[in-house]
Amino acid sequence: MEWLDSIKWDRDGLVPVIAQEASSGDVLMFAFMNREALARTAELGQAVYWSRSRQKLWHKGEESGHFQQVHEIRVDCDADVLLLKVTQLGHEPGIACHTGRHSCFFRKLDGTQWLTTDPVLEDPERIYRR
Amino acid sequence: MEWLDSIKWDRDGLVPVIAQEASSGDVLMFAFMNREALARTAELGQAVYWSRSRQKLWHKGEESGHFQQVHEIRVDCDADVLLLKVTQLGHEPGIACHTGRHSCFFRKLDGTQWLTTDPVLEDPERIYRR
Numbered sequence: 001m002e003w004l005d006s007i008k009w010d011r012d013g014l015v016p017v018i019a020q021e022a023s024s025g026d027v028l029m030f031a032f033m034n035r036e037a038l039a040r041t042a043e044l045g046q047a048v049y050w051s052r053s054r055q056k057l058w059h060k061g062e063e064s065g066h067f068q069q070v071h072e073i074r075v076d077c078d079a080d081v082l083l084l085k086v087t088q089l090g091h092e093p094g095i096a097c098h099t100g101r102h103s104c105f106f107r108k109l110d111g112t113q114w115l116t117t118d119p120v121l122e123d124p125e126r127i128y129r130r
Numbered sequence: 131m132e133w134l135d136s137i138k139w140d141r142d143g144l145v146p147v148i149a150q151e152a153s154s155g156d157v158l159m160f161a162f163m164n165r166e167a168l169a170r171t172a173e174l175g176q177a178v179y180w181s182r183s184r185q186k187l188w189h190k191g192e193e194s195g196h197f198q199q200v201h202e203i204r205v206d207c208d209a210d211v212l213l214l215k216v217t218q219l220g221h222e223p224g225i226a227c228h229t230g231r232h233s234c235f236f237r238k239l240d241g242t243q244w245l246t247t248d249p250v251l252e253d254p255e256r257i258y259r260r
Contacts, residue, residue, distance in 0.1 A: 074239070
């Protein structure tokens with residue numbers, strides 16, 4: 001598969017992936033894929049990442065129900081970063097973060113401290129108990 | 131500086147950074163910062179990255195004139211990825227990519243090939259000859 005070969009996989013065989021909400025443009029999360037994860041994402045039309053902590057394929061939403069429908073897969077100029085345009089499923093508004101927030105980027109620098117700007121939309125205890 | 135200490139720097143002392151255009155939501159580029167780059171970005175209000183290829187601080191725009199004004203610095207749930215909200219200066223529309231394109235993510239997967247979707251806005255030969 002030439003399109004997979006053209007990716008510059010890092011020393012661990014991974015590529016960083018940015019997931020962006022297609023409708024809002026919000027950057028939701030950042031993760032990694034290996035070759036198999038990318039192939040399965042393209043095949044399935046849902047995001048499949050590589051979990052570095054668990055060292056296995058991670059079909060996003062498999063535990064939370066918060067799947068990501070993938071509309072577009074983009075690659076950068078150096079072919080070493082991917083950008084997914086997604087719809088975050090399973091909750092309205094979408095919950096991409098394991099803390100129960102819309103986006104993982106819920107803290108912004110305010111002077112010299114990180115200020116939490118986004119609310120928890122659903123208690124993670126509930127999300128992962130299903 | 132506690133806000134810098136709270137970042138989980140990787141084994142190379144770096145953190146990945148996503149630069150997103152504040153006005154459009156477009157993801158422009160992906161780069162890295164070390165501690166000094168992040169401190170200088172916050173101080174200067176312009177993006178300063180760490181160039182892994184040149185192993186030195188890289189004040190984005192220092193050669194091209196395409197500086198990035200930084201409106202917001204965000205950090206993710208795991209404190210190991212940053213998101214900048216920027217205005218891409220020096221050209222209208224903004225050019226973030228060294229290929230002379232608006233965004234580095236100018237190719238999308240179309241079936242089994244990467245299709246270039248975005249035009250070159252200025253010839254890189256001209257950008258870097260200034």
